[in-house]
Amino acid sequence: MKQKKRWYDYLWIASLTYLILGFFNILFAWLELLCFFIPLLIAVIKGNKAYCNKYCGRGQLFSLVGGRFGLSRKKDVPQWIKSAYFRYGFLIFFFTMFFLMLWNTYLVFAGARDLRTTVTLLWTFKLPWHWAYHGTLFSDGVAQFAFGFYSVMLTSTVLGFVTMLLFKPRSWCVYCPMGTMTQLICKAKHTFSSRE
């Protein structure tokens, strides 16, 4: 049965646009902070996962490419990916790498380190990305953050894409750090509010 499409069913276009913009001007990476704060704010204020459930453009992109276009084996994800150990472990790892990235950005802001115009894929591979950097009006740190944040987003997109091919289209949702974190917030919030 076809369900009526709503405006938020097209947010995958925004996700795709964002990825493409990063190839032209890295500073657009700052925009994606929205995808970081909106889910958290919804979880903290409203106490639900409406972001994952409705608005997540990346999830929509995966279900479009993996589902509609069929670029997915549509097999079950292995049991270990769904385990709490892996999900929380990946969340911790992801955030450790995220704070490391923030630290490197700080070093550039503080002038202790020069700007590196590379995008680090899978926390390891440094891809030259200088073509997407045309200078910044502000501190070099502003650009360093953009490179770092785009690295995070590109890495998670690549991981999500690989698991989309191997398993079900939205396999990324199973171990998405944002999803794990918002669910954790919702669980905590619900436990505390039902205790009162």
Added chain:
Amino acid sequence: MAKRKATINQKQCVACGCCMKVCPRGAIAIPNGVCAQVDKGLCVGCGLCARECPASVIALEEVAE
């Protein structure tokens, strides 16, 4: 005759909402963002949610009437 209904393994549900999106009857909700819940009265056991679920934690189980 026993009917088949979607049953969710709530311990492993990631509350992503894929099931909710595909359910033709609107029988699934994710109250408080904790995990998905099926309204057994609305569920017709079509299995679309089980196929969609990225964590594969939905099963169709026979329930006695």
